[in-house]
Amino acid sequence: MKKQTSLVIVAILAAALLAACGKKEAPAASAAAAPAPAPVAAIVVGLDDNFPPMGFRDESNTLVGFDIDLATEAGKRLGAEVTFKPIDWNAKEAELSSKRVDVLWNGLTITDARKEKILFTTPYLENRQIIIVTDKSAVNSKADLAGKVVGVQDGSSAIEAIEKDGATAKSLKELKKFGDNVTALMDLSIGRLDALVVDEVVGRYYTAKKPGEYRVLEENFGTEDYGVGTRKDDTELMARLQKAMDEMKSDGSAAAISNKWFGKDIVKK
Numbered sequence: 103m104k105k106q107t108s109l110v111i112v113a114i115l116a117a118a119l120l121a122a123c124g125k126k127e128a129p130a131a132s133a134a135a136a137p138a139p140a141p142v143a144a145i146v147v148g149l150d151d152n153f154p155p156m157g158f159r160d161e162s163n164t165l166v167g168f169d170i171d172l173a174t175e176a177g178k179r180l181g182a183e184v185t186f187k188p189i190d191w192n193a194k195e196a197e198l199s200s201k202r203v204d205v206l207w208n209g210l211t212i213t214d215a216r217k218e219k220i221l222f223t224t225p226y227l228e229n230r231q232i233i234i235v236t237d238k239s240a241v242n243s244k245a246d247l248a249g250k251v252v253g254v255q256d257g258s259s260a261i262e263a264i265e266k267d268g269a270t271a272k273s274l275k276e277l278k279k280f281g282d283n284v285t286a287l288m289d290l291s292i293g294r295l296d297a298l299v300v301d302e303v304v305g306r307y308y309t310a311k312k313p314g315e316y317r318v319l320e321e322n323f324g325t326e327d328y329g330v331g332t333r334k335d336d337t338e339l340m341a342r343l344q345k346a347m348d349e350m351k352s353d354g355s356a357a358a359i360s361n362k363w364f365g366k367d368i369v370k371k
Contacts (some may be wrong), residue, residue, distance in 0.1 A: 144183045145339075147173050148203030151188035152282040155307045155363045156209040168303075168363040172226070173207045173330075175355055176346040192257030192281075195219050198333055205343070206331040209301055211259035213326070221334045223344050225327030225370050226356070230302040231263040233319040234309060236290060241297055244321045248273035250296035253286040255279070260299040263323035283308070291315065299323060303364075327370065 149157040149169070157167040165186050177184035189197045194210075197203050198220065211229065212222050235241045241250065247270060254260040256279035264271050271277070278295065280286040283304055289295045298305075302322075309316040330347070332340045350356040357367040 144185065145173075145177060145180070145205055146185050146187050146203045147205045147207045148187050148189040148194060148197050149206075149208035150191040150282065151186075152284055153191075153208055153304060156303065157186070168359060169208050171359045171362070172347075172350070172356065173205070175350060175359065176343060179346040179349065180342050190257075191255070194257065198331065201333075204332065204336070204339065209303065209328055210331050211301075211326045212329040213259060213262060215262070216331070219334065220331040221336065221340050222329035222331050223340065223347055225329050226347060226351070227303070227328040227368065228325060228370050229328055230325050231260050231299055231323035232302045232305045233322060234287075234290065234298045234300060234305050234316050235296070235319065237315055237317050239296070239317065241319070243319065244270045244323075247297060249275050251276045251278055251294070253278045253280055253289060253295040253298045255283050255286065255300070256281060258301070259326060260301070260323070263326070264299055267323060287316075 149165075151157055151159055151165060153167075155167055156169040157165060160166050170186065173184055173186070187203055189203060191208075194206050195216075198206055206220065209227075209229070210216075210220075210222075212225060216222075233241075233244070233247075241247060244267070252264070252274050254264065254277060261277070261279070264274075264277065278286075278289075280289070283298070283300050286295065286298050286300070287308055290298050297319075305318065309318060330343055332343070347356075351369060351371055356369045360367045360369045
């Protein structure tokens with residue numbers, strides 16, 4: 103009987119083993135769905151606070167300007183508090199990558215070199231790099247800049263625009279860089295510069311304030327586009343900013359802001 107009992111036990115165990123092998127494993131529980139991205143609570147905008155009419159300080163030292171109004175409106179649509187932080191514009195990429203600011207929004211020209219480090223919205227404004235001289239200047243063309251001292255803002259796209267025109271760039275006596283365009287214009291007025299190359303939106307703003315003092319040459323250093331920039335990996339914020347910008351263009355909000363600062367709608371659709 104002992105032997106029979108042993109055989110029965112062995113048979114039962116073998117049957118149990120075969121049954122276990124025939125079972126399919128239960129499917130693993132599906133991974134929990136990724137949580138939806140949290141709304142943007144706050145956005146720090148880096149800007150040059152001496153860049154009218156895009157962003158500058160008025161008589162009461164309040165930050166105002168076309169880009170200030172655009173960014174404020176976009177922030178409302180995102181439900182985010184927007185803070186404006188003046189930065190050294192020449193170090194803007196470092197300010198962005200180090201997360202001291204979240205967005206660069208201040209007449210930021212879209213260039214191939216910048217696209218390697220910055221994620222851009224679609225263009226919202228078209229700009230040219232114009233040449234400003236004093237009204238009595240003998241300079242009337244780019245050819246007349248040969249042997250002359252030309253001013254630019256350090257870190258601006260004006261530098262790249264001039265360098266692209268190799269013949270003109272080589273002909274200059276000096277390309278003098280300034281921390282801001284206001285100082286450069288002062289040097290132009292007192293004769294330390296022969297010409298200033300600057301964003302058209304800025305140059306036209308200043309020259310209109312002092313009629314008869316400056317002239318804008320017919321020739322320029324090319325057309326470019328402005329965009330809003332974020333860090334390359336900040337795709338969620340970029341998507342929301344782009345959506346807000348698209349809505350502002352389509353519902354007329356951007357046009358209204360443009361009319362306030364430029365007297366007409368110059369927003370690029």
